[in-house]
Each structure stands twice: as structure tokens, then as C-alpha cells.
Amino acid sequence: MVKKPLEITLIGILTLFILLPFIPLVIWSFTKHWPWPLLMPENWTIESWTYLFSISGRAFEGILNSFIVAAIALLGNIVLGIPAARALAQNEFIGKNIVFSILLAPLFIPYTISIIGMHDFALRLDFLNDYVSTAIAHILVTLPYFVATIWFQYRLMGKKLNEAASILGANEWKIFLWIEFPLLVPSFLLGSFLVLVVSYSQYLPTWIMSGGTLLTLPLVIFPYANSGNSSIVSAYSLLFFAPILLLLIIYFLLLRINNRKNTNESR
Amino acid sequence: MSNGLNEDGLKMWEKNRLRVQLNSYKGLLGILPALLFMLFFFIGGSFHALCLSIGSSHQISLLGEEDLLWAxxxxxxxxxxxxxxxxxxxxxxxxxxxxxxxxxxxxxxxxxxxxxxxxxxxxxxxxxxxxxxxxxxxxxxxxxxxxxxxxxxxxxxxxxxxxxxxxxxxxxxxxxxxxxxxxxxxxxxxxxxxxxxxxxxxxxxxxxxxxxxxxxxxxxxxxxxxxxxxxxxxxxxxxxxxxxxxxxxxxxxxxxxxxxxxxxxxxxxxxxxxxxxxxxxxxxxxxxxxxxxxxxxxxxxxxxxxxxxxx
Structure with missing residues (x-):
């Protein structure tokens, strides 16, 4: 490679561009007053953090609501997504491309319009509870990611092991449980991680589906972010990262356990 | 008598053929829930919203005239x-x-x-x-x-x-x-x-x-x-x-x-x-x-x- 210094500089700029914004966020969450042009504030306080977990801060409520919706959405993804991905990866049939593109459509076409329609449906049905209807909207948004991830792993797996097992007399469920699923675990974890994170960060679908009443974390934070109270927003943002970080750690731990189990078994 | 047997045999053959066909399509069944979900919510939802935007009755009664595409x-x-x-x-x-x-x-x-x-x-x-x-x-x-x-x-x-x-x-x-x-x-x-x-x-x-x-x-x-x-x-x-x-x-x-x-x-x-x-x-x-x-x-x-x- 000829242009090495240039390359390194560009990557360096990009890295700083990604990383640096986190620093003032942490600083802001521990101070109330931080005038320009000070690089560091002079007075530190934890007021914002105490406000967050007070009743008017609604932090716990937000986390709990987000968690419930994301959990329902993940469940829906698993029930709908795994069979679909499996069928798409293992069968050839007429119109497969059309089916696949319908399943992935929310990635390629802005989905706000269909969520407005769904909200009107839900209003007419009336018996759906806010958690469920919001989770349905989140499933719509996340299903493409999940199906694509699982589909990809199924393609890598191929059908050979299935055929061997079915010749040996295993039924479909046994094949899925003992052959496919263990091989699927890494992409299953990645897909679930994506679903949880994407569901967790939705603002507009949650707002539209619940009419602005189901306070998930993004809905709690948005008004603050618009009002410009830097200290409180920063604290909220860091709080927002906590579950994501936790999920990431769980993801890597599970992945590692899975890998270790596999190497032990192969010994 | 032989006629009855034949019918039975025919039935069995029919059943078997159906099972084979079903088996080759069974793999495809898995797509149905997700496909129906997307058809119903994504495409149906969009279509429903589209209908809402075209035939809004509120506006018709307000203006006293039918202008479906007013939006x-x-x-x-x-x-x-x-x-x-x-x-x-x-x-x-x-x-x-x-x-x-x-x-x-x-x-x-x-x-x-x-x-x-x-x-x-x-x-x-x-x-x-x-x-x-x-x-x-x-x-x-x-x-x-x-x-x-x-x-x-x-x-x-x-x-x-x-x-x-x-x-x-x-x-x-x-x-x-x-x-x-x-x-x-x-x-x-x-x-x-x-x-x-x-x-x-x-x-x-x-x-x-x-x-x-x-x-x-x-x-x-x-x-x-x-x-x-x-x-x-x-x-x-x-x-x-x-x-x-x-x-x-x-x-x-x-x-x-x-x-x-x-x-x-x-x-x-x-x-x-x-x-x-x-x-x-x-x-x-x-x-x-x-x-x-x-x-x-x-x-x-x-x-x-x-x-x-x-x-």
C-alpha cells in the first residue's frame, strides 16, 4: 500500500469522531454549570443522578416499560423468525424472492405509514394492551434483522446433517433441537441482541402505537433532549447505555460459553 | 368384493400421494406465520393508512363536498x-x-x-x-x-x-x-x-x-x-x-x-x-x-x- 500515512490519518479521524463525543457526556452528567470555554467544569455534583431515580425522573418506569416491550418483541421474533428463516434457507420454490423481499421490506421502505395504519387497527380492536400493540410494531421493525441473521447461519449449515439425521430416524423436532439449534446459537444470540437493541431504541413506533402514553426510555428522554438541560440528558443517556452494555456483556459471555462447550465436546 | 378392495387401495394410494406432497410442502409451512404477519401488518397497515388518507370522512362532512384526495x-x-x-x-x-x-x-x-x-x-x-x-x-x-x-x-x-x-x-x-x-x-x-x-x-x-x-x-x-x-x-x-x-x-x-x-x-x-x-x-x-x-x-x-x- 502506497498511501499509508494518509490512510492512518483518515482512520484516526474517524476513530476520534466516534469516540470523543462520549467524554463530554460523562462530564456533563456530573456537573450543573459548565461555561464556555472551560475544558473541565469547576464544580462537580451528582444532582442529576439523584433526580433521575426520583419519582419525577421516571427512570425505573422507563427501563421497566422498555424491558417488557423488548421481551415481548423478542419472543415474537423467535416464534415467527426461526421457522421462516429455516424454510427460506432449506427450500427452493417459486416466488421465493418475493416472499423474502416481503419479509425484509421494512428495511427498504420507510415503515411509519404502516405503523400509523396499525395504530388505527388497534384503536378499533381496542382490547389490545399497549405493551402488546407496541411490541407488535417493534416486531415489524426488528423481524427483518432477525430473519436475515438466522437465514445466513442456516445457509452456512447446509442440509447435509439434516439428511443424515433423518436417515437415522430422527424426526423434525429432534433434528431442530439436537442438530440445528446448537449450530444456530451464535447467530441466534446476535439476532436476539440486535432485536433487543433496536426495540430498545425505537421512538416513533412506540409513540404512534401507544399514542405517546407508554413511557419507554426514549419517550422519557426525548423531551429533556429537546429542552437542552444538558446535565440531566447526559445522565439519562448514560443510563440508557447501561442495559445495552449489559446485553453486550451477556452476549459475549453466552457466546464464549457456547464456544467452550463446543470445543469440549469435540475433544 | 374385488371392487371394494380396489377402492381401498385407491384410497390408500391417494393418501400416500397426499402425504408425500404434504411432506415436500411442510418445510414451507414455517414461512407462513412470518409472511402473514408482514402481509397483515406491514402491507395491510400501509394500505389501511392509505385508505384513511384518501377517504377521510371528517373532512367530507366539514367541507360538505366529497374531495377524496384533498390531503x-x-x-x-x-x-x-x-x-x-x-x-x-x-x-x-x-x-x-x-x-x-x-x-x-x-x-x-x-x-x-x-x-x-x-x-x-x-x-x-x-x-x-x-x-x-x-x-x-x-x-x-x-x-x-x-x-x-x-x-x-x-x-x-x-x-x-x-x-x-x-x-x-x-x-x-x-x-x-x-x-x-x-x-x-x-x-x-x-x-x-x-x-x-x-x-x-x-x-x-x-x-x-x-x-x-x-x-x-x-x-x-x-x-x-x-x-x-x-x-x-x-x-x-x-x-x-x-x-x-x-x-x-x-x-x-x-x-x-x-x-x-x-x-x-x-x-x-x-x-x-x-x-x-x-x-x-x-x-x-x-x-x-x-x-x-x-x-x-x-x-x-x-x-x-x-x-x-x-x-
């Missing part, structure tokens, strides 16, 4: 066309820029050894961070009184706050562009990096044996194979940026009229009568994305026909 007629004005141009322009800019930067970054990462592993982690950080917070993070640093302007002051590059360029709430949407890039470049990298890694390991030696430099390998091998996926990724970014609300709502100035922000404003603040307008705006966005997608698919087919030639 769309109301959109037929220069200021909305300008909004369309702004939204499409920023979405296209974000898609193309993050596509190019993402590709270059992915190639860079793929050619580096395991010692650079930490870079991957950094480049995956923004994936987990919601757009709402990405917007806020970038406001925090790029504001005129933000952290970067303080650093610039510290180094003596500027003396007054006003000397720092206006990057947030600016007229040209630079802040919006920066915030989207912060989110979407890592997305493109995540999407294409595994493929580039595999392509390089598959083709590098062969290309080198044939006497090509690395940049020639990229131009003649990697890009032609990767093009459909890369362009697909840019389409995803385009469609997302076109329809997303949080970043323009927080970073753009009020004169920067992006459609999602306007539509949500109409939807949430002016009551039911204005809802058809909000839907109509979103219909326009969906149609644009569909058109761009069809164009891309057509171009791809044409490209396959011409033997995957790249420029």
Missing part, C-alpha cells in the same frame, strides 16, 4: 416540494457518503492483523446506540459552545465562541449529516466487513500471482463481487434516513424542513383532521423509497446482463 392536493405546493428535495437530498448524501467511507474502512480493517482488533470494537460501538442519543452526543460536541469549540479555544485556533462554525441547527443540515454518518458508517462496516475479509483471503494470492496490486484487486475483484450487497446496504441507509425522525428533530434548524419531522408534527399536534396530511407525507416517502429501490434493482439486472462490468 394530497394540499401537499401540491412549492414548500412541500422543497421539503421532499431536502429529505431526499440529505438521505442520498448520507447513504452515498457512509457507503464510501464504510467500504474504505472495512477494507482497511480487513487488511490489518489481529493487533488492530480494538478498532473493530470502537467501530461497533455506535451500532448499539439509538439515533436519539447519537443526535444528542453530536450536539454536545459540535455545538458552538460545545466541547470541540472549547478544544479549539484551548489550542488557540479561535478566540470567540462565534468563530466556531455553526454545525448544529444550521441551515445546510451539516449536523444532521454528521450525526447520521456517526451511526451509519459503522452499520455499513458491520454489514460488508465479513464478506471483504473472505474475499481478500480467497482472492489475494491469486490476484497477486497474476501481478495485480492491492488497489487493482479491490477495483477488479472485490468491488464487482460485493456491489449488490454494498448498494443494498446503501439503500437500507437511504430508506432509513428518509423516514427517520429523531436526528432531524433534534439537530436540524426549524428552517430545515425534513418530511418526517413535519409529518410527525402534523400527526401529533393538530388532531385527527390533519392526520391524513401526515399519512400523505409518509406515503410520498414510501413511494420515493420504492421508486429508488426499483431503479436499483433494474440497474442491477442490467448490470448482470452486461457481465458485471464496473465503470
Amino acid at each position: 394530497y392536493k394540499e401537499l401540491m405546493n412549492p414548500s412541500f416540494f422543497q421539503s421532499v428535495a431536502v429529505s431526499v437530498g440529505i438521505a442520498a448524501a448520507v447513504a452515498v457518503l457512509s457507503g464510501i467511507i464504510g467500504l474504505l474502512t472495512a477494507i482497511f480493517l480487513a487488511t490489518k492483523s489481529a493487533r488492530w482488533k480494538w478498532l473493530h470494537i470502537i467501530f461497533q460501538l455506535p451500532i448499539g446506540i439509538p439515533h436519539l442519543l447519537a443526535a444528542y452526543l453530536l450536539i454536545q460536541v459540535f455545538m458552538q459552545s460545545g466541547w470541540y469549540s472549547r478544544i479549539a479555544y484551548y489550542f488557540g485556533w479561535i478566540d470567540k465562541l462565534e468563530e466556531f462554525p455553526v454545525l448544529v441547527h444550521d441551515e445546510w443540515g451539516i449536523g444532521v449529516l454528521l450525526a447520521y454518518m456517526w451511526k451509519e458508517v459503522p452499520f455499513i462496516v458491520l454489514l460488508i466487513y465479513p464478506f471483504i475479509l473472505k474475499l481478500i483471503s480467497d482472492w489475494r494470492d491469486q490476484a497477486r500471482a497474476l501481478g495485480s496490486t492491492f488497489s487493482q484487486t479491490v477495483r477488479w475483484v472485490i468491488i464487482p463481487i460485493l456491489l449488490p450487497m454494498w448498494v443494498g446496504g446503501m439503500w437500507v441507509v437511504f430508506a432509513f434516513t428518509l423516514g427517520a425522525y429523531e436526528i432531524p428533530a433534534l439537530i436540524a434548524s426549524t428552517s430545515f424542513r425534513s418530511i418526517p419531522v413535519e409529518a410527525f408534527h402534523e400527526y401529533s399536534q393538530f388532531g385527527l383532521e390533519r392526520q391524513p396530511i401526515a399519512i400523505a407525507m409518509n406515503v410520498v416517502l414510501a413511494v420515493i423509497s420504492l421508486l429508488v429501490g426499483s431503479l436499483l434493482i433494474y440497474m442491477q439486472m442490467d448490470w448482470y446482463k452486461r457481465g458485471r462490468r464496473v465503470w
